[in-house]
Amino acid sequence: IRNCDWSSDVCSSDLIMLNNILDNAVEAAEKSSEKRIEFSLRHVQNNIDLLSVINSCDNPPRHNDRQLLTSKFNADKHGFGTKIIKKHVKSNNGRYEWKYDEQSKEFRLTVMFQVN
Secondary structure, three states, X not given: OOOOOOOOOOOHHHHHHHHXXXXXXXHHHHHOOOOOEEEEEEEEEOOEEXXXXXXXXXXXXXXXXXXXXXXXXXXXXXXXXXXXXXHHHHHOOOEEEEEEEOOXXXXXXXXXXXXX
């Protein structure tokens, strides 16, 4: 990882959220023909950080009214990662959004949150 400024005040819930985001990106990218992931974490304003993960994804994600759903066979035993991400973002006064571009076959997740 190049040009990263790692903060020492990262808590375990931040790492759990990041792990869930990256697990989902890796799983989707592995199944895609392009197998690509872009990761960016940057400070964009005085107290705003922006996390962006873009991954190749050949098939649009399943969702119900913008709530992402698991594509795994045992749905009742999966799909907790996105719920954890949303809960963590909300508890930290952040914003979470995703979009899928059918033309580029690309899934983009953006998390914006305030830092103290």
